[in-house]
Amino acid sequence: MQTLIRAVDEADSSTHLLEAVQALAIAQTKAAIPALIAALGYNNPGAAVAAVDGLIGLGEASVLPLLEQLDSYNYGARAWAVRALAGIGDPRGLDILLSAAQNDFAMSVRRAATKGLGSIHWQQLEPNRLQFAQSQVLKALLNVSQDHEWIVRYAAVLSLQSLAISVSKIQPDWLAQIQTKLDSLAETDESLTIRARVRFAQQQIKLALTASHQ
Numbered sequence: 001m002q003t004l005i006r007a008v009d010e011a012d013s014s015t016h017l018l019e020a021v022q023a024l025a026i027a028q029t030k031a032a033i034p035a036l037i038a039a040l041g042y043n044n045p046g047a048a049v050a051a052v053d054g055l056i057g058l059g060e061a062s063v064l065p066l067l068e069q070l071d072s073y074n075y076g077a078r079a080w081a082v083r084a085l086a087g088i089g090d091p092r093g094l095d096i097l098l099s100a101a102q103n104d105f106a107m108s109v110r111r112a113a114t115k116g117l118g119s120i121h122w123q124q125l126e127p128n129r130l131q132f133a134q135s136q137v138l139k140a141l142l143n144v145s146q147d148h149e150w151i152v153r154y155a156a157v158l159s160l161q162s163l164a165i166s167v168s169k170i171q172p173d174w175l176a177q178i179q180t181k182l183d184s185l186a187e188t189d190e191s192l193t194i195r196a197r198v199r200f201a202q203q204q205i206k207l208a209l210t211a212s213h214q
Contacts, residue, residue, distance in 0.1 A: 021047040025054025041077030056087035086116025091125040118159025150191040161201035165208045
């Protein structure tokens with residue numbers, strides 16, 4: 001492992017850095033997490049993608065180090081960290097995802113964060129925090145579904161579908177809000193792709209509700 005980490009530190013070209021980070025990510029060991037997080041800020045998109053994949057693969061173990069190392073002064077590293085947290089789906093990253101989905105200036109970051117809001121592992125959250133957290137996500141997704149970039153709205157539809165299925169039994173009022181929003185998007189969104197994906201989401205929600213009552 002030290003050899004793999006040293007290879008990242010000593011890489012003398014973009015190609016060598018990419019190869020070194022890829023090898024480190026493939027190793028899938030917790031000892032690699034600090035070096036993978038550092039690679040998010042190297043101004044090498046290929047290496048950053050490999051590092052994100054490695055951090056996602058390591059799952060929960062990556063979350064606290066990512067949150068502790070988030071650098072508000074290094075936008076690039078922070079943006080890649082958001083992608084990693086979105087892919088992991090740990091509730092501890094929820095505040096970061098909520099903020100990025102609604103406020104980040106980069107379309108790709110808003111999209112990743114929005115998609116991540118639909119992949120939160122709710123079973124990991126304490127019951128006394130669940131309702132408030134899900135209400136925050138619902139509010140954010142309803143807001144983001146109006147984003148001016150269609151690809152962000154697409155991610156919002158995916159996450160609204162996921163949230164609708166998650167809350168259908170315990171929060172029927174929220175389910176109704178989601179269904180109303182999807183109905184509106186199906187009729188008014190300027191993107192045919194969005195409207196088609198909304199209809200698919202509506203079908204999947206209906207199937208899930210039917211299955212839950214059987």
